[in-house]
Amino acid sequence: MQLALGPVQYYWPRGDIQQFYAQMLTTPLDIIYLGEVVCGKRHQLRAADWLQLARELAALSDKQIVLSTLTLLESNADLNWVRKICDNGQLLVEANDMSAVQLLSEAGLTFVCGPAINIYNQHALAQMMSLGMVRWTVPVEMSARQLGEVLAACDRKPEVEVFAYGHMPLAYSARCFTARHLGLDKDSCGYRCIEFPAGLPLASQEEQALFLINGIQTMSAEPVNLLHHYAEMQELGVDILRLSPQWQDMARVVSAFDGARRGEPCREDLEKGVDGYWRAQPGLELIARSRG
Numbered sequence: 001m002q003l004a005l006g007p008v009q010y011y012w013p014r015g016d017i018q019q020f021y022a023q024m025l026t027t028p029l030d031i032i033y034l035g036e037v038v039c040g041k042r043h044q045l046r047a048a049d050w051l052q053l054a055r056e057l058a059a060l061s062d063k064q065i066v067l068s069t070l071t072l073l074e075s076n077a078d079l080n081w082v083r084k085i086c087d088n089g090q091l092l093v094e095a096n097d098m099s100a101v102q103l104l105s106e107a108g109l110t111f112v113c114g115p116a117i118n119i120y121n122q123h124a125l126a127q128m129m130s131l132g133m134v135r136w137t138v139p140v141e142m143s144a145r146q147l148g149e150v151l152a153a154c155d156r157k158p159e160v161e162v163f164a165y166g167h168m169p170l171a172y173s174a175r176c177f178t179a180r181h182l183g184l185d186k187d188s189c190g191y192r193c194i195e196f197p198a199g200l201p202l203a204s205q206e207e208q209a210l211f212l213i214n215g216i217q218t219m220s221a222e223p224v225n226l227l228h229h230y231a232e233m234q235e236l237g238v239d240i241l242r243l244s245p246q247w248q249d250m251a252r253v254v255s256a257f258d259g260a261r262r263g264e265p266c267r268e269d270l271e272k273g274v275d276g277y278w279r280a281q282p283g284l285e286l287i288a289r290s291r292g
Helices: 014-024 047-060 076-086 098-106 122-131 144-152 177-181 227-236 250-261
Strands: 002-005 031-034 064-068 092-095 111-113 133-137 159-172 200-203 209-214 217-225 240-243
Touching (some): 014 250, 076 092, 076 098, 122 133, 144 159, 240 250
Parallel strands (some): 064 092, 111 133
Antiparallel strands (some): 159 217, 209 217
């Protein structure tokens, strides 16, 4: 199976983004996604900057570079951003909402469907393939059993990518939760989510970690970690494992999954996380609990 680095979900400074991708070029990744997927107000890198960075990475590496689009469009400016990404003329695009799908399909371009596009059965999969989809990133809440049933019912299938590690993007809202937490209006947010490079933890009244708040995005508090399910994913016919960028130790995560595909034992330093959704259980079920 190939290893893919998903797009950065958080708002990081421009220099940190450039340094991060320079480091990722030295890892055994096969595919790198990049681009703003959460909030069109983020301005450290605009559409033209992401395009330039993507082209530089493509020139420096033999890894496949894929441009990702915004997930929730709220203005004409957001739509224009998506148009620029779709019209890049060189690189494959990951569509994260249906406006991007329409633009790419009308242009006769192939594309990736991101995890925010709701495809849950073989009929929807066939429809998206007829529009030009060549790779399907499975919704984060889909279980192994559901995935197996969908693939078994397909006459033909695209490349299948599973979100295998990282804080899961669960929902998007027109409301900015980071701004609200700080007592700010969304239109006058001051781009304060840059102060939380790993998200803003949200716990229950019982002090149980529930979510991470990342601007308009709600994420899982614990990272999903499907490293222990590597063999099962291989048997299902999964082609690509998506590893979502983290603020720290991303190279270690890549190394652990690369070790799995080379037949090495699961790394003890990557034991934490959840795998409930994959096992058709509540998503916050811990791996340690499931393993007894």
